[in-house]
Amino acid sequence: METIDKVSAKTNNKVGLGSTDKRSLFWVFFILGLLILTSLVYAQADRYYMYLVVYMWFGLTYGMMLQYGRFCMASASRDLFAAGVPRMAVGIMVALVFFSLVQAILHATDMSTFTPAPFGIHMPIAGMIFGIGMVLAGGCASGTLYKVGEGNGTSFLALLGICFGQAIFAIAGGPLRSLLPQSWIESSAAKGLPPEMVNSWFDVYLTGYVWNQPTIQISKTKFIENTFPGASAYFVGDALLNAIIPAILLLTLIYIAVVRKGFIKKIKKAKGSSSLRDDLAGFWSMITASKRTTIMGVLIGITAGLHIWVLAGMQKKFAISNFGELLTRMGHAGDVSIRGTVFDPGYWYITTQEAQFAAWIMEKFGIDMRSNVFFGVVNGIPELWRNPALWMSIGIIFGAAIIALINKEFKLKLPKGELIALGIIGGLLMGMGSRPSLGCNIGAFFIRAAGGDPNGWLYLLGMAAGAFVGVKWLNWYTERKMEKQMQAFDI
Amino acid sequence: MAMKFEKTGEGTYMLDVCGYVCPHPQIYTKKSLEKMGEGDVVEVIMDNPSSAETIQQMCDQAGHDILDKKHEDGKIIMKIEKG
Numbered sequence: 075m076e077t078i079d080k081v082s083a084k085t086n087n088k089v090g091l092g093s094t095d096k097r098s099l100f101w102v103f104f105i106l107g108l109l110i111l112t113s114l115v116y117a118q119a120d121r122y123y124m125y126l127v128v129y130m131w132f133g134l135t136y137g138m139m140l141q142y143g144r145f146c147m148a149s150a151s152r153d154l155f156a157a158g159v160p161r162m163a164v165g166i167m168v169a170l171v172f173f174s175l176v177q178a179i180l181h182a183t184d185m186s187t188f189t190p191a192p193f194g195i196h197m198p199i200a201g202m203i204f205g206i207g208m209v210l211a212g213g214c215a216s217g218t219l220y221k222v223g224e225g226n227g228t229s230f231l232a233l234l235g236i237c238f239g240q241a242i243f244a245i246a247g248g249p250l251r252s253l254l255p256q257s258w259i260e261s262s263a264a265k266g267l268p269p270e271m272v273n274s275w276f277d278v279y280l281t282g283y284v285w286n287q288p289t290i291q292i293s294k295t296k297f298i299e300n301t302f303p304g305a306s307a308y309f310v311g312d313a314l315l316n317a318i319i320p321a322i323l324l325l326t327l328i329y330i331a332v333v334r335k336g337f338i339k340k341i342k343k344a345k346g347s348s349s350l351r352d353d354l355a356g357f358w359s360m361i362t363a364s365k366r367t368t369i370m371g372v373l374i375g376i377t378a379g380l381h382i383w384v385l386a387g388m389q390k391k392f393a394i395s396n397f398g399e400l401l402t403r404m405g406h407a408g409d410v411s412i413r414g415t416v417f418d419p420g421y422w423y424i425t426t427q428e429a430q431f432a433a434w435i436m437e438k439f440g441i442d443m444r445s446n447v448f449f450g451v452v453n454g455i456p457e458l459w460r461n462p463a464l465w466m467s468i469g470i471i472f473g474a475a476i477i478a479l480i481n482k483e484f485k486l487k488l489p490k491g492e493l494i495a496l497g498i499i500g501g502l503l504m505g506m507g508s509r510p511s512l513g514c515n516i517g518a519f520f521i522r523a524a525g526g527d528p529n530g531w532l533y534l535l536g537m538a539a540g541a542f543v544g545v546k547w548l549n550w551y552t553e554r555k556m557e558k559q560m561q562a563f564d565i
Numbered sequence: 566m567a568m569k570f571e572k573t574g575e576g577t578y579m580l581d582v583c584g585y586v587c588p589h590p591q592i593y594t595k596k597s598l599e600k601m602g603e604g605d606v607v608e609v610i611m612d613n614p615s616s617a618e619t620i621q622q623m624c625d626q627a628g629h630d631i632l633d634k635k636h637e638d639g640k641i642i643m644k645i646e647k648g
Contacts (some may be wrong), residue, residue, distance in 0.1 A: 144615035148588055157591045157623045183568040212586030217615075221586065224614065228586050336626050363622055483614045485639030487584055491567060544589070552592050556570060560600070 084481070098479040105472050122400040129462045131379045133469020134476075136422060137220055139377065141474035141483075143168075143370025144216030147515040148208035151497055151541035156548070160328045161364040166520070167321040168361070168371035169378075174317030174524040176379025176489065181293065181312065181526075182305035183384040187420025190527035192287030195530050196510045197518065198536030204507025205540020209548060211235070212493075213502025215424035215514040217469055218501070223474025227489040228497040233428065235501015235509070241436055243276060243506045244448040250275035258282030270445055271412065276509065277447040284512070292316045292526040312526025320531060326357070330368035330390060333360045378422045385420045398454060398464045409456035416454040418462050423517040425469075425508040427463035430455055448509075448512075507540075568593055578607040582616075583640060590616035591623060598629060601647045606632065609643045617641045621639070 094102070109130065139145065147163040180186040208214045211232035211525035213221050218236065221229035254275055262272055262282030272281060292298055293311035300308045337356035341348045361368060364421040394400060397418040398410040410416050417426045433443040433455050444450040458464060478484040491498055511533055513521070519537065523530030569581040571595070580597050582590040590611045597607050611617060617634070620643060624631055628648035635642050 141614075144618045145616055146587065149615065152588050153591065153619050156588045157595050157619055158626065159619045159622045161619060161622045209588065212588070212613075217587075221615075226586060226613075228584075245572070264628065284637070335627065336628070363625065364618060367618070398571065478614075482636055483616075484610055487612060491585055493584065548588065550594060552589065552596060555568060556593065556596050558601070559568070559570040 076394050092481065094100055094480050096446055098481025098482065098484065101484075102476050105476055109153065109469075109472065114185050120404055121309050122392065122404055124412050125167070125385075125392070125397055125400060126460070126462050128381075128388060129385055130465040130469045131421070132377070132384075133466035134214070134473035135377055135469075136374070136466075137470035137473020137475075138351055138477050139473075139562075140216055140220040140470065140533055141223060141477040142481075143367045145367065145370055145374065146220070147520070148212070148214035148217050148541070150559050151205065151428060151538040152209050152545055154328065154332060155542050155545040158332050159330050160360060163328055163366070164325065164361055165367035165371040168368050169375040170321050170520065170524050172372050172375030173378045173520070174313040174375075174526075175309075175526050177382070177526075178308040180379060180386070181308040181380055185383050186523040186525075187382050187386050187389070188526065190289040190291040191512050191518070191522060191529050192284045193290050193424035193527075194284075194287040194534075196284065196287075197532035198442065198496045198539070200507050201518070201533040201538075202507070202540035202543075203536075204504050204511075204533075205537040205542075206544045207425050207500045207503025207505075207507055207540075208515070208537075209500070209541050211241065211498045211504060212497070214516075215428075215504060215508065216470060216516055218504075219424065219470040220474035223476075224478040225484050225486040227476075227487050228261040228493045231489055231494060231497035232501035235498045235503075236425060236505045237428040237432035237501075238436075238503050239454050239505020240425060241432035241443070241500035241505075243509050244429060244433075245443065245446050246276065246440075247274045250525025254278050254282075255401040263287060267447065267451060268412070271450050279458070279510065280447050281386050284510075290528055292528070294526075298374055308526070313524075316526045316530075317524050317530060321464050325361070329353075329357050329360050333357075334479075370524075375524075378524075384423045389420070401456065401460060402542070406460060408458070409460055411449070411451050411454040413451060415452065416462070421519065421521055422425045422466070423463060423513065424467060424503070424515045425517065426453060427461060429453075429505070429509075430461055431458065435459055451466050461502075570597055573608075576605040577591075578596050578604070578605065579610070580607055580611045583610055583612045585611070586613050587619070589613075593620045596624060598627070598645065598647050603647055606636050606644060606646045609645060610640055611643075612640045614641065617643065620645075 105304045147166055150166045153159040153162055213229055216344050218229045218232045222233055249557050262278045265281045279377050293307040298307050298311035317432060334356060338348045341352045380451045396415045398415040400410045402414055433449050437443045512517040518533040533565050572641045580593055580647045582593050590613055594609050623644055630646040630648055631643055632646055633644040
């Protein structure tokens with residue numbers, strides 16, 4: 075099996091700094107200079123702002139790796155269903171394996187910022203909505219960000235959809251509230267929150283349903299704690315049982331369903347028969363078929379772990395558990411929620427910061443965005459330049475732009491035709507699909523699956539089902555367009 | 566904007582999917598190849614880098630040959646022979 079990297083080597087133009095034109099190079103250095111200058115301004119203003127700077131530079135690193143590895147989680151399920159290509163699914167599983175091991179080390183050394191999320195049926199349902207959205211929009215949450223960095227206008231519309239879809243979803247009330255179960259309303263009222271802060275249907279859903287659900291972390295279950303005492307519980311329970319074994323099983327399933335038939339056919343043609351050894355070779359060829367994606371998977375996994383380690387270290391240094399405490403110390407109490415917190419995940423996470431961005435804009439138009447649980451009680455609405463996770467998203471866009479410019483892949487592409495509608499609708503669906511699960515494909519799947527929370531796999535299940543539905547619709551739609559084109563000639 | 570799939574000669578085709586994001590370019594390329602005869606060649610023009618990566622692997626698995634791949638002004642042009 076000739077790997078696609080070999081094909082690339084034969085057919086690609088040379089790429090890299092040496093072949094980058096001066097104009098692109100100017101923009102690369104301009105972006106880097108701008109970020110260095112911004113970092114220096116923050117450092118000069120207050121040392122606490124270095125917390126934001128860490129998010130920014132890790133964001134830049136993610137963006138570079140995502141663009142170079144074409145690392146869009148949407149394509150993991152979508153390319154499997156649409157084109158029978160496992161490249162991205164392999165990359166994600168490789169990243170997951172490495173990230174889970176780093177997470178286990180961080181847990182074992184008490185340097186983790188990870189917390190499991192409430193477990194329940196809401197995860198696959200939200201995942202399904204998100205899955206449909208990401209197929210229509212052409213990228214997942216982080217994929218959309220890195221494609222914005224490539225100059226893609228459709229992805230920019232999808233990003234706006236993610237931002238406003240979430241913000242509107244979080245504050246919507248009206249008829250949606252009348253559909254809520256009485257038990258949720260009663261349970262929400264019993265939480266003792268100020269009644270004026272519980273308004274939207276999402277407030278009731280969050281406080282009356284999600285907050286009641288149990289959280290599960292495999293290393294903290296009685297069986298694992300008793301069987302594997304001490305730090306080994308994190309390696310066996312969280313990494314091995316919740317991430318590595320499921321990842322290997324999923325890859326084996328993908329090999330059998332998608333790759334094996336073609337690979338063994340080639341082997342039989344050449345040798346006349348095949349053995350288990352050939353299957354192992356086929357499995358390995360699937361893993362290494364796209365080296366750039368697989369290598370980026372390894373690096374992303376390790377970087378995501380380092381990100382947690384650095385932020386956990388800063389939290390210890392500043393004796394905080396949330397950046398909102400630093401904002402309050404610096405006199406920016408208006409940025410934080412009534413609990414004194416802002417959205418500060420402590421790891422790679424997309425979506426909530428985009429919701430805050432939309433809420434910040436909507437607030438400027440006179441809409442009350444703080445009388446609710448999502449923004450008012452939990453996440454706050456910091457000024458954009460004081461929003462830690464938003465700097466991570468900005469970093470991703472800039473990081474992707476740098477690599478795209480270097481590799482002559484940056485191109486401003488205005489969205490046209492049906493892609494305008496698909497981008498906006500897909501983005502809105504991703505926004506709505508990331509709220510009930512308290513995260514997207516990164517926060518709800520990748521981080522949780524690697525951290526020992528089985529919720530991550532529930533979200534992936536829903537996301538794959540949603541992608542399947544989205545691809546079915548796209549197949550039907552594109553077939554009609556192809557038939558129209560083919561009316562002009564015989565084939 | 567619309568995708569273009571045209572016959573450019575005997576056994577040769579052109580698929581222009583510029584402006585499209587994933588998964589459109591790979592879906593259109595797959596459908597074009599399904600409709601073409603063995604040995605026919607299609608020139609795929611796209612500007613979504615991640616689609617090119619997927620199309621390469623798709624061709625590798627299905628036994629189609631990538632005769633040429635080049636970057637021109639932010640566009641990726643791939644010449645694929647159906648195997």
